[in-house]
Amino acid sequence: MSATSTPRELSRRLLLGSFGAVGASGALAACAGSSAPPGAAPSSGAFGKGDTYTGPKVALAFWNGFTGGDGPFMKQMVEEFNKANPNVTVSMNTLQWGDYYAKVPNAVSSGAGPDVGIMHIDQLATNAARRVIVPLDEVASGLELTESDFAPVVWSAGVYQDKRYGIPLDIHPLGFYGNTAQLTKAGVDGLPTDRAGFEAAVKALQEKAGVKNPFWVTATWPAHLMFTSLIHQFGGGIYDGEGAKATFNSDAGVEAMQWLRSFIENGASPKNVSNDAQAVAFRQQKDSLTWDGIWMMNEWEKVKDLEWAAAAVPTIGDKPAVWASSHNFVVTTQATKDPNKLAAARAFISYISERSIDWAKSGQIPARNSVRESAEFKELKVQSTLAEQLPNVVFPPSVPGIGDVTAPTFETAVNEIILGKKEVKAALDEAAKKADSMLDANRKKYQA
Known part of the structure; x- marks a missing residue:
């Protein structure tokens, strides 16, 4: 040798x-x-x-x-x-x-x-x-x-x-879970598959089933996974194809965050929902609809008297897309x-x-x-x-250091937007600038 x-x-x-x-x-x-x-x-x-x-x-x-x-x-x-x-x-x-x-x-x-x-x-x-x-x-x-x-x-x-x-x-994507007993009470037949159906179901759950907050939007996990799904549904992406530049501050990103934020503004979600609190609420039957990882299925199974079903994440934008790892x-x-x-x-x-x-x-x-x-x-x-x-x-680009960029950039922006600390576009722009700097530093660090 x-x-x-x-x-x-x-x-x-x-x-x-x-x-x-x-x-x-x-x-x-x-x-x-x-x-x-x-x-x-x-x-x-x-x-x-x-x-x-x-x-x-x-x-x-x-x-x-x-x-x-x-x-x-x-x-x-x-x-x-x-x-x-x-x-x-x-x-x-x-x-x-x-x-x-x-x-x-x-x-x-x-x-x-x-x-x-x-x-x-x-x-x-x-x-x-x-x-x-x-x-x-x-x-x-x-x-x-x-x-x-x-x-x-x-x-x-x-x-x-x-x-x-x-x-x-394996592949572990986000899933869409619904409380079927509450949906039936609201007169909703099955889990909705599109934007109109989802929004109508939320309204019916409030007005007919008496669920005050049917769809809890978290300020942390899994909000950034929901955002990743939505931005792709609206025709955008978190990064460009080479993973060299952040693109989550696009019109698609803004639209995705405005849609998530709307449930807090109209009272369908409580304010300041912390990490995984929506999962606790789903177990307690205070939250009728939730997006969470496939791995949560076994957690729902442990809850006595919880009637639930799973479906694909609904297509809120123009095309289906879902976060997964x-x-x-x-x-x-x-x-x-x-x-x-x-x-x-x-x-x-x-x-x-x-x-x-x-x-x-x-x-x-x-x-x-x-x-x-x-x-x-x-x-x-x-x-x-x-x-x-x-x-x-949708997976992130195969670029060294890409996993380290998430938390301090668009995940932080999602948190600030959901909490009402910053306007949607301003938060995404600031985070994208930081992400671009981190991506550039990673290219030099890994000589990619």
């Missing part, structure tokens, strides 16, 4: 070796040199195929942020993989997402981090640029995974600088030091992906077509209903 080989070149060669692309042990040894660990150069097929691993015993560190109700679902799947693959011990470490993204880069660089991890779609480019994670094109090809196996929107979103850095596990499997640079770990990681990713119907039950939409098209998935009423939104999903 050349002394000037980069970590990415090394990871590519080791990945190829783990798939048996380098058939003889001597071929990989010649590349890796004498520093290769014992068993680092297995013969072709020694690691099994697909979701099995038959190489030497190996421990695999798997980190994620599944600290909520989704955690036990993933823990069970990890345990089942370990039983099916006795030569692999996958240990799962769960952190709050904020701590996770702060700790992973340093932990990986010190060799004390994850070998395999989960990252949201807007974090892939950042961690690729920081050399925390490695390209997975060979993982995808080794598992014979192509775009045709996944929802196209999530498959393409995992690419940065023409290389794939994520194998998508996605959990993706990643492999870290730490794992490239041992081809056994790479092979075990491949098997683990394949195993969970193929069985993501179990993950769907945690309140997720499987990214894999074969799982979504199964009879078992179609029996999951909420998940299959919200999966109909996949053609309308």
